[in-house]
Amino acid sequence: MSRAKAQDAEGQELRLDAYLPYRLSVASNAVSGLIARAYQDRFGLTIPQWRLVCVLAEDGALTQGQIVARTVMDKVTVSRAAQGLAKRRLVDRTEHAEDGRSHVLALTAEGRSLHGEIAPLALAYEAALIAGLAPEEVTLLKRLLGRLQTAAGQLAGEAEPPRLA
Amino acid sequence: MSRAKAQDAEGQELRLDAYLPYRLSVASNAVSGLIARAYQDRFGLTIPQWRLVCVLAEDGALTQGQIVARTVMDKVTVSRAAQGLAKRRLVDRTEHAEDGRSHVLALTAEGRSLHGEIAPLALAYEAALIAGLAPEEVTLLKRLLGRLQTAAGQLAGEAEPPRLA
DNA sequence: ACAAACTCGTTTCAGATGATACGACCTCGG
DNA sequence: CCGAGGTCGTATCATCTGAAACGAGTTTGT
Numbered sequence: 114m115s116r117a118k119a120q121d122a123e124g125q126e127l128r129l130d131a132y133l134p135y136r137l138s139v140a141s142n143a144v145s146g147l148i149a150r151a152y153q154d155r156f157g158l159t160i161p162q163w164r165l166v167c168v169l170a171e172d173g174a175l176t177q178g179q180i181v182a183r184t185v186m187d188k189v190t191v192s193r194a195a196q197g198l199a200k201r202r203l204v205d206r207t208e209h210a211e212d213g214r215s216h217v218l219a220l221t222a223e224g225r226s227l228h229g230e231i232a233p234l235a236l237a238y239e240a241a242l243i244a245g246l247a248p249e250e251v252t253l254l255k256r257l258l259g260r261l262q263t264a265a266g267q268l269a270g271e272a273e274p275p276r277l278a
Numbered sequence: 279m280s281r282a283k284a285q286d287a288e289g290q291e292l293r294l295d296a297y298l299p300y301r302l303s304v305a306s307n308a309v310s311g312l313i314a315r316a317y318q319d320r321f322g323l324t325i326p327q328w329r330l331v332c333v334l335a336e337d338g339a340l341t342q343g344q345i346v347a348r349t350v351m352d353k354v355t356v357s358r359a360a361q362g363l364a365k366r367r368l369v370d371r372t373e374h375a376e377d378g379r380s381h382v383l384a385l386t387a388e389g390r391s392l393h394g395e396i397a398p399l400a401l402a403y404e405a406a407l408i409a410g411l412a413p414e415e416v417t418l419l420k421r422l423l424g425r426l427q428t429a430a431g432q433l434a435g436e437a438e439p440p441r442l443a
Numbered sequence: 444a445c446a447a448a449c450t451c452g453t454t455t456c457a458g459a460t461g462a463t464a465c466g467a468c469c470t471c472g473g
Numbered sequence: 474c475c476g477a478g479g480t481c482g483t484a485t486c487a488t489c490t491g492a493a494a495c496g497a498g499t500t501t502g503t
Contacts, residue, residue: 127397129332139350140423141306143430167294185304214451232292241440242429258305265308275406379468379481
C-alpha cells in the first residue's frame with residue numbers, strides 16, 4: 114500500500130503507450146509519411162517544398178527569412194527547398210530591391226497552377242484523416258496541438274528541466 | 279457568389295496554419311526536439327534507445343522483432359539502438375534458446391537503475407507540457423491521436439488517394 | 444568614412460534515417 | 474534428408490537533417 118501511495122506521489126508510473134510525446138510522434142510520423150509519399154509520387158514535391166508553395170500561394174511574395182518565420186523550418190531547409198523549386202521554374206527569385214543579400218520568392222504561373230492542383234488533394238487527405246471525428250473534436254485537437262507547441266517552446270527556452278513532482 | 283459556392287463544394291480553401299498534418303508535424307517536432315535534447319544531455323540516450331529501455335522495463339525481456347511490433351520503429355533503428363545500449367551494458371543480449379537467429383534483450387541492473395532515474399523526469403516533462411490542459415482534454419487528445427494514426431495507416435495501405443470532394 | 448558587429452543565405456560536414464541487399468537460420472514439403 | 478522460401482538481424486547506401494563556418498551585404502558607432 115505504501116508503494117501505491119509512493120507511486121501516486123510521483124505521478125503515475127510510466128507506460129510508453131500512454132506517454133504523450135510518444136503518441137504524438139507516432140501519429141505525426143504516420144500522417145507525415147502518408148502525405149510525403151503522396152506529394153512525392155504525384156508531384157515530385159518534398160514536404161518542405163510543398164510548404165513553400167503553400168505559403169507563397171497564401172501570402173504572395175516573401176523572402177526566405179520571412180518563410181522561416183512563417184513556417185517552422187530551418188533556414189537551410191528553406192534554402193534547399195527554394196533551390197529545388199526555382200530549378201523547376203515553380204518559383205521566381207528576384208533580387209530584393211532594398212537589401213542586396215535577400216531574394217524575394219514568388220510563385221510563377223506554373224507554380225500557381227501546381228498549387229491549384231495539389232490543394233484539393235491535400236484537403237481530401239485531411240478530410241479522410243478526420244473522417245471519424247466530430248467537427249468540434251477537430252477544432253479542439255488543433256487548439257491542443259498549438260498549446261503543446263508553445264509549451265514545448267517555452268520549456269526549450271528554459272535551461273532547467275521541469276521540477277520533478 | 280458562385281465563387282464562394284464553388285469553394286464550399288470543394289471544402290474550404292487551404293490555409294497552412296489550419297492544415298492538420300502541418301500542425302501535427304510542427305507540434306510533434308517541437309515536443310520531440312525538447313525531449314530528445316533532455317535525454318541526450320542528461321543520459322546520453324537517443325529517442326530510440328529511450329524507447330527500448332522503456333519497453334524493456336515495462337514488458338521484460340523481448341526480441342528485437344517483438345520490440346519492432348511493440349513500438350513503431352524500423353527494425354534497423356531498433357538494431358542500432360540495441361547495439362548502443364549493449365555497448366554501454368544497459369541491456370543484455372542473450373541467444374534465443376529456440377531460435378538461433380534471434381537474440382533476447384533484457385535490461386541489466388544498471389539499465390533498470392537508469393530507467394528508474396529517467397522515468398520521473400519523463401513524467402515531469404509530460405506534466406509540464408500538459409500543464410495548461412484539463413485532464414479530459416488530455417484523454418481526448420490521446421484518443422484523437424490514436425484515431426489519426428490508424429486512419430493514416432489505412433490510407434497508406436490503399437493504393438488510391440482519397441476521393442476528391 | 445570606416446571598422447566592428449550583425450543579418451541573409453549558401454555551403455560544408457557530421458549524424459540520423461530508412462529502403463534494400465545480404466548472411467544466417469528456421470520451416471515446410473516432398 | 475534437402476532444397477525452396479520464409480524470418481531475424483546486420484550492413485550498405487542514398488537521402489535528409491541541422492549545426493557551424495562562411496561570403497556577401499548591411500547597420501551601427503565613433
